[in-house]
Amino acid sequence: MEKVAEAAPPVIAPSIIRPALTPTQAAESVNPFEEMMSRFDLAAQKLGLDPGLYKVLREPVRETKVSIPISMDDGRIEVFIGYRVLHNIARGPGKGGIRFDRNVNLDEVRALAAWMTWKCAVVNIPFGGAKGGVICDPAVLSRGELERITRRYTAELMDQFGPEKDVPAPDMGTNPQTMAWIMDTYSMHARHTVTSVVTGKPLSLGGSRGRVEATGRGLMLIAREAAPLKGLTLPTSRVVVQGFGNVGSIAARMCHDTGARVTAVSDIHGGIYAPAGLDIPALLTHYDRNRSFDGFIGAQKVSNADLLELETDILIPAANENQIRGRNAANIKAKIIVEGANGPTTQRADEVLNSRGVLVVPDILANAGGVTVSYFEWVQDRAGFFWREQEVNERLEDIMVQSFNDVANMAKKYNVSFRIAAYMLGISRVAHDTMVRGLYA
Numbered sequence: 559m560e561k562v563a564e565a566a567p568p569v570i571a572p573s574i575i576r577p578a579l580t581p582t583q584a585a586e587s588v589n590p591f592e593e594m595m596s597r598f599d600l601a602a603q604k605l606g607l608d609p610g611l612y613k614v615l616r617e618p619v620r621e622t623k624v625s626i627p628i629s630m631d632d633g634r635i636e637v638f639i640g641y642r643v644l645h646n647i648a649r650g651p652g653k654g655g656i657r658f659d660r661n662v663n664l665d666e667v668r669a670l671a672a673w674m675t676w677k678c679a680v681v682n683i684p685f686g687g688a689k690g691g692v693i694c695d696p697a698v699l700s701r702g703e704l705e706r707i708t709r710r711y712t713a714e715l716m717d718q719f720g721p722e723k724d725v726p727a728p729d730m731g732t733n734p735q736t737m738a739w740i741m742d743t744y745s746m747h748a749r750h751t752v753t754s755v756v757t758g759k760p761l762s763l764g765g766s767r768g769r770v771e772a773t774g775r776g777l778m779l780i781a782r783e784a785a786p787l788k789g790l791t792l793p794t795s796r797v798v799v800q801g802f803g804n805v806g807s808i809a810a811r812m813c814h815d816t817g818a819r820v821t822a823v824s825d826i827h828g829g830i831y832a833p834a835g836l837d838i839p840a841l842l843t844h845y846d847r848n849r850s851f852d853g854f855i856g857a858q859k860v861s862n863a864d865l866l867e868l869e870t871d872i873l874i875p876a877a878n879e880n881q882i883r884g885r886n887a888a889n890i891k892a893k894i895i896v897e898g899a900n901g902p903t904t905q906r907a908d909e910v911l912n913s914r915g916v917l918v919v920p921d922i923l924a925n926a927g928g929v930t931v932s933y934f935e936w937v938q939d940r941a942g943f944f945w946r947e948q949e950v951n952e953r954l955e956d957i958m959v960q961s962f963n964d965v966a967n968m969a970k971k972y973n974v975s976f977r978i979a980a981y982m983l984g985i986s987r988v989a990h991d992t993m994v995r996g997l998y999a
């Protein structure tokens with residue numbers, strides 16, 4: 559790995575740093591962009607980031623809103639709203655998922671795009687940060703309606719997407735099929751097949767082996783590396799997972815496979831709990847068949863709020879933002895939190911957890927397995943040569959372990975939390991490369 563340049567010279571102008579949130583403000587803040595910026599500010603201050611660079615790095619390169627008119631199955635015309643934010647491209651093309659969800663909004667997409675910039679820099683892959691979203695509820699849309707939304711969204715952003723420009727991937731509410739539609743729409747306009755325009759595709763269409771499991775596998779690897787810092791080992795630990803989608807269900811399976819006792823999992827409707835440990839392979843089969851935990855033998859129900867506060871060694875929040883806040887952070891019993899979701903912990907919660915000695919391994923490190931294997935997919939598509947699954951998994955493990963150690967060293971050197979250390983590492987890499995490139999015109 560390349561040596562990280564220490565950050566640029568001191569003194570950040572107080573006028574451009576927003577004041578730290580007061581405990582009351584922070585406890586109430588659920589705006590993901592504010593949450594991201596409060597950590598960015600802390601890290602920038604610790605690094606003594608140059609005021610000019612501070613301005614460059616906080617501002618997204620481009621924000622686009624698109625209107626998506628669609629013929630619904632019943633003949634009505636409906637218009638959906640979509641966004642794409644390109645946050646930074648100093649180190650390579652924009653990279654970031656597309657989210658289909660009712661609660662998508664520009665502030666959320668903006669925060670997620672910035673997180674991608676820092677995340678790609680933390681794992682040291684040659685991408686910038688981007689993110690997209692469409693305000694819709696995939697649960698009530700037909701396959702045809704979802705396909706039309708995806709294709710029109712892609713066509714509207716045709717000039718912005720591209721293997722060298724901005725490369726989308728799946729996020730909440732989207733999946734490999736969505737990525738296949740994006741790839742096909744883009745390719746139809748380009749008049750030739752361009753598989754590397756998007757990652758997280760089906761295997762037969764230029765996808766990478768190991769991509770579906772990558773985020774969950776990365777979480778397991780990070781949990782394994784973090785455990786000894788709290789006198790634990792992953793195989794002998796209890797693990798609780800919130801969210802049972804792509805990230806949560808695979809993280810649960812990967813942890814279970816090491817021998818760890820996964821005692822509780824949940825989806826948006828609530829969770830199940832078995833202190834002796836859940837049979838995760840059996841649960842996955844049950845959930846695939848029923849799309850619900852109902853009827854699973856040998857476990858009791860637990861609400862999402864109670865699940866977060868269960869007795870456990872490791873907690874993996876893998877659902878959505880702002881789950882661990884000022885109001886419940888004091889009740890969290892986990893010794894280690896490994897963030898699968900983006901932004902599950904607020905700044906106020908961080909303060910409480912840090913003061914109680916809970917180790918929080920932040921999203922921009924912990925869930926970076928997904929974008930790392932997306933990078934492998936992009937490389938394989940461009941080379942037209944595909945790797946064995948073992949090769950993918952080994953390279954992923956190398957990067958996750960190296961990045962964990964880089965962040966741990968930064969945390970030790972500056973005596974900061976893992977979260978601030980990860981931001982400092984990501985920001986210092988992007989700042990360094992921005993300075994070396996220089997400003998054009």
Ligand code: NAD
Nearest residue numbers: 730731773801802803804805825826877898899900925928
């Ligand atoms: P998904 O849509 O596959 O699954 C989301 C899961 O969370 C579902 O089980 C859903 O029922 C549950 N959920 C939603 N809202 C909830 C709530 N309020 N309380 C409890 N459970 C809730 O999405 P995913 O791809 O697994 O992504 C989950 C998180 O991980 C998101 O924050 C996403 O940004 C992040 N992430 C995903 C990837 C990836 O590769 N898919 C990579 C990095 C980060």
